[in-house]
């Protein structure tokens with residue numbers, strides 16, 4: 001990925017503004033750290049190269065997930081679903097046993113472990129790179145023993161004082177996702193002065209805490225957490241300001257799949273009718289350099305990204321030769 005232009009974010013009384021910077025300004029001492037954060041190649045994440053936008057397939061072993069609650073609650077169905085996603089082109093499988101939808105009640109840790117461990121074990125043996133979607137250190141440990149390589153924590157390791165140390169000690173990688181509040185109440189009048197800048201500052205703090213606990217930078221990915229303590233305007237602002245998050249210097253994940261942001265943009269489309277919007281946001285995120293998209297519809301996302309990537313190459317090379325495939329429609 002490259003940058004054609006760079007803006008400096010200038011704090012203001014009510015909202016920050018953007019000041020265009022000549023690219024040469026990045027060579028100066030003042031912006032050396034920013035230049036490094038923006039332009040250094042992202043290292044592979046748990047062995048997955050981040051040289052293009054990678055697909056994280058969601059495996060919800062839950063009765064109540066907002067998008068597919070109950071469909072994959074039995075271990076057999078969850079494992080079969082994970083295998084299907086791998087075949088369809090998922091690079092990582094994110095296995096979760098506790099819904100984080102707005103209003104969701106917490107799940108006892110023992111139940112969460114009972115749900116995810118057999119599924120992680122089976123999919124790991126099948127060759128998948130596994131992430132466990134949890135905020136509980138006990139579940140992190142059990143998942144790591146079963147073969148998980150990544151912890152995806154919607155509390156950015158803040159749920160327990162043990163979390164960061166646990167991830168560091170187990171040698172796992174982590175997705176630090178931003179959430180304001182907790183699922184039971186996070187959507188009750190969320191408020192920010194400027195959502196992108198505040199989410200950025202919170203994630204920057206989360207990265208520093210993870211580093212202080214011993215995690216190396218290549219093991220950390222950040223995620224602005226669409227829909228987690230954010231209203232529609234906040235979500236749209238985050239998607240607009242996505243490139244700013246590269247300045248944190250880490251891989252960037254975006255999870256918009258089937259979320260209410262899509263329903264609100266399309267006549268309250270029900271959850272199962274949000275594929276088009278999910279693909280639109282995945283492509284938008286890829287266009288803004290997101291390294292990972294967390295999705296429910298892997299095959300469709302894979303195809304959308306493939307076509308979009310090919311079009312990008314074709315645009316860069318000049319017009320494609322239409323005679324390559326004569327007669328094909």
Ligand code: HH2
Pocket residue numbers: 058060062064065066067068096098099100101133152153154175177223225226253254255256294
């Ligand atoms: N979204 C959900 C759960 N975990 N993790 C990251 N890093 N980013 C996200 O955007 C994200 C996430 C919500 O989606 P889902 O898992 O399908 O729903 P539920 O939490 O109800 O199981």
